[in-house]
Amino acid sequence: MTDIDMVFDEFEDKSQITFRFVEILKRSVPSCFVELLDKTSVFNQDDQKTQGKVIFFKDGNAVFEVLLKKIDSEIKCTIIGCIKGPLDYKMLESLVILGESVCIEEAKNEELRDMLKIQKDQLNREISVIKKKYYDIMAENHKSSMEYSLRLNLEIEERTKELKKANKELILATQKAEAANIAKSEFLANMSHEIRTPMNGVIGMVDLLLDTELGNEQRHYAESVRSSGRALLNIINDILDFSKIEAKKLELENIEFDLEKLFEDLFPGLGVAAHEKGVELVWGISPLVPRILKGDSGRLRQILTNFTGNAVKFTDSGEIVVFAEMENTADCGDNFVSIRFTVRDTGIGISKDKISFLFNKFTQVDTSTTRRFGGTGLGLAISRQLAEMMGGNAGGESVEGQGSTFWFTVCLEMENSGERRNLPDFTGMNVLVADCNLWVRRFLREKMSMWNIHVWEAGSSSEAFELMGKAIEENRPFDIVFAGISPDTRSGQSLVVDLKSDKRFEYSRIIIMTPIGAGLKSEDFKVLNFDGLITKPVKPSELESCISGLSEKTQDSLFSQKQPISFNKSFTDIFSGLDFKILLSEDNLTNRQVASGILKKTGITIDEAENGRLALEALAAKDYDLVLMDVEMPEMDGFEAAVKIRQGQGVLNPDVPIIAMTARAMSGDREKCFEAGMNGYISKPVDAELLVLEVKKWVAEKYPEKVDENQNIISGEQSGSGTSDLLSEDSFEKNKKIFDPGDLSLRLMDDINLVNAVLEGFLEDIPVQIKILKDFVENQNLDEASMQAHKIKGAAANISANILKNTAYEMEKAGNDGNINLFKLLMPKLEKDFSRLAILIRSFMDKNL
C-alpha cells in the first residue's frame, strides 16, 4: 500500500489541508473565546522555538502559535490567532489540538467518500463495458450466424437448383427414352404392316401365278418364292404380334369356341410333320375341361402351335404329348376356368440354366440353334405374353437329352348358356385298343369310357392277341379292335394280318389307326382286309362316327364315311351365275389385283375404283350389291366415302353393304368403321377364305335359297347328272361351271379359231395326261402324281373348265399332304369330270362349226 501511495506522492498538495484546519478552527472555536486574527496566515516555519507556544498578547488577547503535528509532520504550520477573555493558554492549546484531530478525521472521511464514489463510478463503468462487450459479442455472434445461415441458404439454393436441373434432365431423358421406346414399337408395328402388305401382294400374285400354266422349272421357282414368302410373312407376323403386345395395342377376342374342335383342327397339320420324323403326336383333353369356352381361340391356337411346333422341331424320336386339364389352383373369378396346356416331348431338351432365357425376346438356346432350326426366337416370348394377357402364365422344364415340358395356363370364360352336348352312348360295347404308345391308349380309353364303352388296352401284338383269345373264351368278343400303327416302326400291321387270318376273330371289326400323312402302301390294302381306317392323332369326332357307323352294322366300307382329312373347300365358282355385283375400292394396285383375283375366282362380278371419289361415281352409275372399301386412300378415304354413301350423295343405293378393308389392325378401327356406317370389317392383308366368307354372308342375304344353314353354297354339281341333263338349256348355269366357253372366248379375244384349236388340243392331251397320272398312282409315286394333277389343273383352268380344275386341285393337295388314300379316291371323279367336260366341249365345238 505504501508503494502504491508513493507512486502518487508527487501529485499531493499539503497546503490544502492546513487551510482546511484553519477553516475548522474558525468554525469550531467560539468567537467569544478565540478570535482569529483578521489576517490569518499559514506558513511554513522552521523555527523550532515558537512551537506550540503563545507568542504574545495583544489587546488582551493571546497570540499563539500551534504546531500541527498530526496533519503534517514535516511541514510546520503556524496559526496565529488571539484568545479573548479569561482563557488560559493550556485550554487553548487543547482546543487547537482537538480541532486538528477533527480536521484530520473530516479530511479522511471526505477522501473516503470521494474514493467510494469513484470506486462506484469505476464499477459502473466496468459494468457498462462488460455490457458493451456482451452486446458486441451478441451482435457479432448474430451477425456471424446470420452470415453463416445466409451462406448455407445460398448453398442450399444452389444445390437445389443443381438438383432441380439434374432432375429436369433426368425426367427429360426418361421421357425421351419412353418416347423412343413407344416410337420404336409403333415403328415396328407400322413397318411390319408396311412389309406385310406388299408381302401379301407377292404371295397373292404368286398364288395366281401358280394357277396358270407353268413349266416345271418355273413352277418350282414360283413355289420356292411362295414358301419363302410365307416363311417371311410368319416372321413378320411374329414381330408384328410382339410389337403390338409391347405397344399394348393387341386386342383379344372374346368369342365362343369348341376346345375339342380347336384341337381337332390344329393337330393334323402338326401331326404330319411329327409323323414324318417318326414321332408319335398324341393329344387329349381332360374330361373335366368344359368343351365350350369363350375367349380368343386364335391366340390360343397360336400358342399351342408355337409350343407343339417347337416340340416337333426338337424331337427326332419318341412322342409328343399335348394335354389340356383344369388348373384348380388358379383363381380366375366367377364363371371362369383356368386351363393348363402341357406339351411334352422326348426331344433334345434344354439345360436348366438356359430354359429361363427362352421366354425372353429374341433368345434361343444358342445361335447355332437359330441356324439349324430357324425361327425368330420371338415365339415363346409372344406365347408367354399372350398367356399372361389371358390371365395365365407360361413356363417350361427340361432335362437335357431327355426331353422338355412346356406349359401355359389361361383363364377362359365358361359358356353356361349352351345346352349340354349329349354324349354318344355305346353301352355294352367292348373295345380293345392295341397300340404301343401308352398315351394313345390312355386318351382313347378316357374318351370311349365316357361313351360307356368297355375298353381294354394292349401294348403289344402278343398282348392284343392274348386278350382277344381270352375274350372269345369268356364269350364276350370285342366289338371293335383299334390297331395302332406307330409312325416309326409301323408296328401294328402284322397284328392286323394275324387277326384277320384267325377265323376266331371274324366277329370283331378291325380299325386301323394310321399316323396322319403316313399313307398306306397298296399291298397293305390288298392284304389287309380291315374294316376301317382312322388317322392318328385321333379326332374324337371321327372316332365317334367310326364307332357309330360300325355299330349300325352298315356293310359299307368305312371309306364311305367322312374322310379323315378334311380338305379346304375350294371357293372356285361358288358364286358364278349369280347376279351379285361388287365394287372394290382400293388404291393399291397389287392389293386390288389380289382381292379382285380371289373374288373373280368365285365367279362373282367385280368392278374396281381407285379411291373414294371414284367409288362414289361408280355407285352413282351402277347398282352394286356390296362395296369393299379400303379405309386409307388418296383424295377421299374410306370413312368419308362411307359417310357420303350413307347420306345418299348421288348414289343409286345408299344402303349398299360396305365392308371395310383396313391395314390398321390397331384397336379402335373397328368402331371407327361402324361409326362411318359400314357393315363389316376385314383386315388387310386380305385372307382369301375370310374375304370369301364375308362376301358369302352378303350373297346369302340376297339369295337365301342358294346358301344353306351352314352358309355352304348348295352346288348342283354333285348329283350324278347324265349327258342329256348336261346339254339341256336350264342346266346352263351348272354347265358353265363344268365348262365356261364365254369366259374362254373372252380370254382368247373371241377368236373362234383359236378357241377351237385350244379345245381340240385339250381333248387330245388330257386323256394322255390322265393315263400318266394313273400310272404314277399305280407306282405309288405320289410326288409325281401330285405334279401331274397340278398340270391337269392348269390345263383345265386354261380352258375355263372349273370343275375339272377343282378336282385336279384337290388331288394335287392330297398328294402334297401325302394322302394317297384320298388321291386314289379322287381318281374316278377326275375321270368322270373329264368325260362330262368332253361332252360339253364337243357340243360347243359342234355349235361353232
Place this chain on the structure above:
Amino acid sequence: MPDNNEFVTSKALLKKLKTVKTIPAVAIRVTQMIEDENSTFHDFEEVIKLDPTLVMRVLRHVNSPFYALRTKVTSIAEAVSYIGIDNIRNLIVIDALKTLFITEGSEELFSRTRLWMHSVAVGICSQMISERIFGKKGENAFLSGILHDIGLILEDQAVPDEFYKVCKAYRSASKKSITLSERLVLETDHTFTGLVFAKEWHLPSDIQDGIKRHHDIFTDVDPMSIPAVIQIANYLVSRIGYNVFIDIKEELSQPLLVHMKDNITAYKLLASDLPDFIQIAEKIFCLEEEDSFD
C-alpha cells in the same frame, strides 16, 4: 516525410528478422481475417484448425480462470461466441509472438523476460484504464499495450549486436530516451519497427497508433486515446517494478499529468488493484509453456 527513412530501415529490419525467426502464418491470416467484414466464425475456425496445437492453446486460455467461464469451451467458434473475436485475436497474436521473447543469451543489459513482463503489465493496465477510467472496451488497448515495445524485441532478434550497443548507450547516458539511443545506432526506433510490424499484421489502426506514439511528448492529447492510455500505463507499471530497464522510470506528457492529478483517487484505486491483475495475467501469459494440459 521525415519518417520515411525510419520506415525503410524498420522494414529492412523486419525482412531480416524473417530470415532468422518464423512467425506462425496462421496468426497472420487470422488477424487479417478479423478485419474482413464478411468472414464468419466458421471461416475463422477453419483457418485456426490448420494449426491444431494452436487450437488447443487457445482453448486452454479461454477455459482458464482468467475468463472464468461457466461452461467448458470445446471449439474455436464456441470460444469466439463466448469471449468475442477480439479476445481470440489477442490470444492468437500473443501466442505467436511469445516465442520471440524466449531468452537465448545474456540478460545483463537488456532482459527479454523483463520486457515481456513489462509488456504484459502495460497491456493489462491499459485495458484497466480503458475500461475503468473511460468506460471503453479495452481489448485493443490490451493488445496495443502488449505490443507497444514489440519493436525492441524485433530489433534484438534481427540485429542483436547493434541492439546491444543501443542498450549500452542508453544505460550510460541516463537522461537520454531509449528512442534517441536507438536512432543513433539503428537509424530507427522501436516505435517505427513496431508500427511496420502491426501494419503487416493488419492490426486495427488504434493499435498501430498505440505502438507508434507511446513515447511521444504530447502537448495536447485525448487521455482516452490508446497512445495516452499506454503512456499512463507505462508510467504506472514502471513505478511498481515492471520497467524494461532497471531504475529507469517512464515519463508522462504534461496533459496526462494534469489528467492524472484530476483523477488521482481513480488512479489510486486502479493502481491498488493492478498488482493482483498482473499476477493473474503473468500466470497465463508466462513464457514457459507447459506442453501437456488437462
